[in-house]
Amino acid sequence: MENLAPNNKRIVKNTLLLYVRMLFLMVVSLYTSRVVLNALGIEDFGIYNVVGGMVAMFSMLSGSLSAAITRFITYELGRGDREKLRTIFSSAVTIQLGLAAIIIILAEVLGIWFLNSKMTIPLDRLAAANWVFQFSVLTFAINLVSVPYNASIIAHERMSAFAYISIFEAVGKLAIAYLITISPIDRLVFYAILMCAVALIVRFTYGIYCKRHFEECMYHFIFDKNLLKDMFGFAGWNFIGASSSVLRDQGGNVVINLFCGPAVNAARGIAFQVNNAVNGFVVNFMMALNPQITKQYAAGNREYMMTLIFQGARLSFYMLLLLSLPILVNTHYVLGLWLNIVPEHAVSFVQLVLVFAMSESISQPLVTAMLATGKIRNYQLVVGGLQMMNLPVSYVLLRMGTVPETVLIVAIAISQCCLAARLLMLRGMIGLSVRLYLKKVYTNVLMVSFISMAVPILFVSHMDETFLDFVVSCAVTVVCTGFTIYYVGCNRTERKFVVEKIHKIARKQR
Template sequence: MTKNSSINKRIAQNTLLLYLRMLFLMAVSLYTSRIVLNALGVEDFGIYNVVGGIVAMFNVLSGSLSAAISRFITYELGKGNQNSLNKIFSSAVTIQLGLSGIIILLAETLGIWFLNVKMNIPETRMEAANWVFQFSILTFVISLISVPYNASIIAHEKMSAFAYISILEAIGKLSIAYLIVISPIDKLILYAILMCVVAFIIRFTYGNYCKRHFIECSYHFIWDKQLLRQMFSFAGWNFIGASSAILRDQGGNIVINLFCGPAVNAARGIAFQVNNAVNQFVVNFMTALNPQITKSYAVGDKEYMLTLIYQGARLSFYMLLLLSLPILVNTHYILELWLKTVPEHTAFFVQLVLIFALSESISQPLITAMLATGKIRNYQIIVGGLQMLNLPISYILLRLGFFPESVIIVAICISQCCLAARLIMLRGMISISIRNYLQKVYFNIITVGIAAFILPFISAQYITESFISFIVISLIAVICTIISIYFIGCNHQERLFILQKLSTIKAKINNK
């Protein structure tokens, strides 16, 4: 077996493990979301989403360092430099501990002021909102400190750890859903407390796993000025990209609250829960693929890295389309089936958020390749600068009286502008061919998407909503997507590969 074939097999195995984990968590998440929404009510559910969004704004400080930690650990593993791994890990933990202190300070000053002075929250729920804020800060800090441990799991490609520990996470979510239903105390406050407790248990479990399986995951206080300077330099420029994404997502959520109130925040929150559940397919695939892109760059195998980028972008889109299309053409019925109370604007939010996720999916391998180079200053200034336009444009549109969903439409348009900027910048950074990318990825996925969409869309217009019609239209959507991917999305060599795999599976079944 060739080296690349062995790597591809490992990627496939890791992806499968992450998919099994995702399916389990998705089922639990969708079930508990319905219970939580009905237990809290639309208003409290919206308050939790927007108050948690304030804390998530501080992700801008940690997201850039998280990417730096993951990149440095993966890069050194790719080069086989075991000696420097513990130094990188310990430095990363030191950085996260210091950063936690800064975030607590900012949250307890600026965050508290913004929550109590600027947010559109009913006076009767302000005390509960402050409790939610405090426990959201604690939950965030717990997650922040554990970043180096999770980065080590991904770098070592031990995805089975995520699969196994997810069982504990699912039990925690189910327990929360049950407890807030039967609890006699304020359900919103209890929900925030229990989410913090589950986060602590999960993060402790991941940390314990890393200490037992990876030699470098043993923390010792290290103050290596040169290494810290390199990591902070990388993180400093990556800060622009991380902040732009947070301002786009959580900033947009806060702007919606200012102009539309917590009920619309609830609609947006439900839409992003649907998106998170579906988008986990792509996240899992890229989690398995990202280390190989970085390691291929580290050893100088740019040809294989470009192959992974092209295939990764197309497969990410295909997997997301396969799951998204049935939801896009059955949105109203799915929401009514899933939720007893469907907040206004939810259906359109769901559809737009899924389209945005499809737009972003083909950029993920490009982002990984950019981080692998370590030369990210100009890239982050340009692409991050473009993404930062989301917040002011959304604010202006809502102030002019546009509908709340216009925030997501702005994000979709800017996403396409960012894709163009990424390709132009990466042409000089990793010698990627824009023409090849457009031919092999962009035009390919657009054609597949349009071909797959036509028949399910027409069917949905002429068939009355019912459970049977939902099943029929969903099957049509899945079949059309598979046919479009096979005949339009795959080249001749890929179709032969699929046929060979199907023949092998059939032979094994017949032999049994």
């Protein structure tokens, strides 16, 4: 087996680079959300979220192909076949261009009809909502064509470029937050136009970088029948999983609009802004880890792949717990401090969406390992079928008159059912030991969670909602969670690794 130290070092380096990026993005995202909410108002903010979410539902068609492109590019890098890599990239761009054209046509026919005849939008804002829809479709198409370029950067593990371009994108969105306050036209429409412009600039930036640094990223029209058959075969089955996730998230948003109106969509939009800021740290970690899981599978290093899966699942959860727990125990104060306007239901939505994110985090390495095998039909039928239940169950319960939070409660329950199904399926696909996973991951994270929460919840129940109490509460929560992760969540080898790294950093500071 190859020396794996360079791989571990690369994962750590890429994770750190992405964390620096994420810290910046989180601050910018939270600030711009506040400015945009205040500039647009609750109703228009809710309209933008639900209309953009409706457009994102077309990613049911694109999501499966995007996952196929990423998997095929990363797999061929693991094998080292450069000629095949060039063919895959050009084929991927051709596919995405064709898919973008199809989605634009479908959106103009089906989307316009649904927006104007079924959505709950005030009549005086319907014209603005239609403009938002048009620019959201164009933004979606632009991002779609960027997928092969993004996949190449991630597969080559050039996270520094990914980080810098993303920071540039965040700065653009920060500028948008200011510009809409001095908009010469309708603010909601102007916001949609500017978001589309930023997407277009970022798309060209990715293209220029990839062409200069990766030899396979020179597009030529290629029609490789066998390759397209393999990619569409993979994507066809992955469509079930991709569409089920979109229906759960964006479909749930549309259902909330149908029964509760745009004001509740605004509350959900705020919750997902918080989730994106916190969950981004885990996404970045998995972005650094995923290529190694796929490459180790391609190279036949199954033992090391299992180590990455188990450690990746635990570390993903711990990172989310460390960041989420201070927000979970202080949600009402945090939202009041962050926003001038706190929509009704926002507090409970934030708490539930963070619990859902933690529930999903321990499954992400399992999903990557499944995609690496390329044999995904049975998995997607079972797990994707379970996820498909989110939308109909939520629809029925809301129709019965339950509270809007029901949508996220259903998502959390089904998430746990999907985890059980993933474990059983991967036992046969890659030889995953369910017993070891339950012992080293699931039981471990449950113990860490319950122990970490005890002191912070007791402390918060006896404090007032002042800034000083909030700071002390966050400090107590982070310290309790950190110590619990270190002494309960980490094994002896991992604790030794942490101590050695701290000593190494301390020596450099002398």
